[in-house]
Ligand code: HEM
């Protein structure tokens with residue numbers, strides 16, 4: 040077997056005449072591309088734009104909360120700002136971030152395929168995203184929405200005077216983008232694996248996306264239906280959720296969280312996949328407990344559908360339902376714990392490099408740990424009666440969504456940047472930025488745990504003065520965080536034009552994506568690879584000749 | 597009453613179960629800190645100890661260990677179970693009021709809280725309660741979701757249109773505590789709050805007598821029942837009456853024509869008034885008209901209180917009726933206490949004509965509205 044397809048560094052060092060970036064320069068060649076890598080770039084640009092918009096809203100929120108009174112923003116404006124922050128960040132940044140950008144780019148390459156199973160559907164998914172996003176932007180320009188990202192009824196159906204329907208339609212359409220991406224990934228992973236790429240040879244990044252895709256495919260239709268019902272009530276006054284016309288407001292919450300709890304796993308599983316890659320590859324060692332990490336992703340995806348009621352402990356659901364949901368929440372936290380332990384154990388006796396992606400991975404573990412543990416606090420029903428709807432919740436989900444998913448996204452982006460663009464970024468600035476982000480993040484969100492326990496409710500434009508000191512800390516942290524996020528924008532853009540050229544395998548790793556040129560050719564590989572090594576296999580079996588490589592690249596520490 | 601009742605980092609423990617919530621919190625905090633520090637320390641240790649000795653060197657070949665996997669699945673699970681059991685225990689105390697409670701009625705509306713004591717006193721955005729008494733709030737709202745949250749008592753409960761929810765507490769410490777609305781409710785959500793005043797019994801009695809009450813809920817309900825709404829024309833009169841007998845039904849199981857039996861609680865009475873054909877009592881015809889849109893939430897509460905009193909299950913009502921209103925120090929609206937018409941601050945939902953019916957944002961320019969959804 041060994042000699043079937045040894046990794047030939049000579050060969051992949053040579054650049055192909057055209058890579059996916061140089062294969063056509065017209066606007067049309069981008070907007071009508073069927074290449075998963077180009078679609079990933081389209082997503083990268085548009086998702087980043089939404090991230091910038093969401094970040095602007097976040098800055099406004101933090102500035103307003105600098106003082107107890109609602110002075111910078113009147114409460115009507117403030118309500119719109121936090122609603123739009125949530126909607127943009129959740130539906131238009133976090134959900135598509137890792138799957139649609141990194142997943143899109145890497146899944147076919149990682150399993151040795153030429154493209155996703157349905158290239159046209161992949162492009163279509165981007166157009167759904169763009170149409171949904173444009174509609175939402177249109178609504179924001181017209182005057183925005185003020186319902187909170189949760190759209191609770193009957194406020195959203197009967198009382199809100201804002202553009203609920205336009206935004207709802209935007210989210211509805213955008214949902215198809217998720218569904219199609221999920222479908223595409225599932226089919227691709229089932230049918231397009233290269234010879235020898237068995238399920239248990241797949242990188243954990245692919246496993247995580249498989250689990251995510253299941254949730255996208257099964258969960259997203261529920262939010263679509265919920266939005267439709269909301270529209271029926273708002274436009275046709277058919278009583279579904281508003282008790283004044285015979286509806287039940289709690290029904291909405293069940294439907295909403297039946298999607299949105301699994302959706303929070305859409306917002307973390309891909310990040311966990313990235314972290315598994317980073318931890319294993321930058322310790323230059325096979326990941327500890329591969330199967331356990333792979334199956335814990337699936338377990339999270341499946342059990343994630345059973346705990347939606349933990350968002351409704353004080354919503355008037357029955358005491359017994361509350362107890363069952365509390366119990367199941369405890370159960371679903373175990374697979375996350377398993378992952379954290381396995382990642383930590385992977386470091387043991389590794390050869391750990393301190394490259395920027397690895398810094399992000401370490402920060403991720405620390406922050407996700409806090410996010411996950413506080414999730415247990417919130418799953419403990421007697422405690423959450425006090426904590427729900429306070430800043431404790433806000434801190435919890437920012438620890439998992441920003442400390443978790445966003446850091447994983449940044450780590451992944453830095454890790455695969457040489458592959459995606461063919462350029463290296465500044466090592467120095469990237470480390471500085473990572474550290475600034477870590478510090479800024481903690482300063483922003485840690486005080487919010489304390490604020491929450493003290494009883495400060497969320498979604499407040501004004502608050503009692505005794506909460507001010509901690510809010511000032513939080514706003515100060517947010518400014519640091521903002522700086523930390525702007526720096527990568529600068530040096531990554533700079534690297535595209537002036538960066539050093541990246542070699543095919545700058546980190547010298549065994550994964551398939553490192554066995555093709557940077558950037559890869561349109562069809563990903565010159566010839567279809569045959570896989571005879573396990574994932575994260577650093578032994579000679581994988582064809583990695585480290586002696587040889589070290590000589591060729593002339594590296595010493 | 598102290599102005600600033602906030603201990604740094606933690607709100608005051610002012611209810612019987614507050615210490616239980618805090619104990620659970622400290623337990624979780626302690627375990628989380630130990631576990632967290634342990635893991636982080638291990639990571640940092642590995643990170644330094646196993647820094648690559650040589651570029652592109654390969655780490656040790658370790659693939660996993662069933663023993664370790666089992667250990668670190670079971671230990672977190674056990675911790676999670678202790679947390680679950682602790683939480684369930686505290687929750688039980690938070691949600692199960694003792695039998696002997698003093699009931700206070702709460703109606704939320706954008707963006708104010710209205711309280712009514714069973715002795716008739718009404719308050720807005722303030723609630724005075726005696727220390728050491730079991731207080732049960734029976735709550736509903738006239739418009740959107742709200743949530744009564746009193747951090748010092750470590751409890752909160754959503755207030756839901758179209759039904760009653762309850763929240764109970766027993767305050768252990770006189771003082772002035774924050775009352776917040778914790779469920780987002782539109783424009784002035786953050787302004788929808790106030791204060792809970794916990795008073796020694798003696799001060800509370802003084803306060804009660806200083807705030808001469810209007811009609812008690814039971815009296816107001818009786819007035820509605822007998823005169824205003826004419827319920828009595830069918831539900832009173834002894835053997836000849838056409839409607840079901842209401843004396844003594846509260847808390848009993850009622851048999852319906854469809855064979856089901858339901859417990860006659862507040863919710864049941866409320867539904868019977870608003871949607872009578874939904875639950876016909878065995879042996880009766882579906883002839884009762886609906887009163888939906890004709891009674892306000894506060895009138896409904898009075899009716900419920902009155903019907904409860906027919907079963908002798910309400911706290912004694914105050915007798916000093918007909919006197920002038922009780923003004924509360926921070927009440928934003930003047931309250932009348934007279935007849936059933938003027939008792940109620942707000943007209944029924946169906947004919948509310950004030951700015952509130954325009955939803956959360958009366959300031960919004962007309963062009964910003966989506967008129968299709970506004971039928972009122
Ligand atoms: C160990 C895992 C986790 C547990 C046990 C957990 C538990 C909980 C619980 C019980 C709540 C509801 C709190 C309440 O409203 O009273 C909650 C809220 C939330 N969680 Fe988690 N969580 C976990 C991980 C995550 C992850 C990974 C994410 C997202 C990436 C996340 C995002 C959220 C969000 C967005 C909310 C608040 C939603 C809202 O009300 O707006 N959680 N979590």
Ligand SMILES: [Cu+2]
Nearest residue numbers: 300303349350
């Ligand atoms: Cu959840």
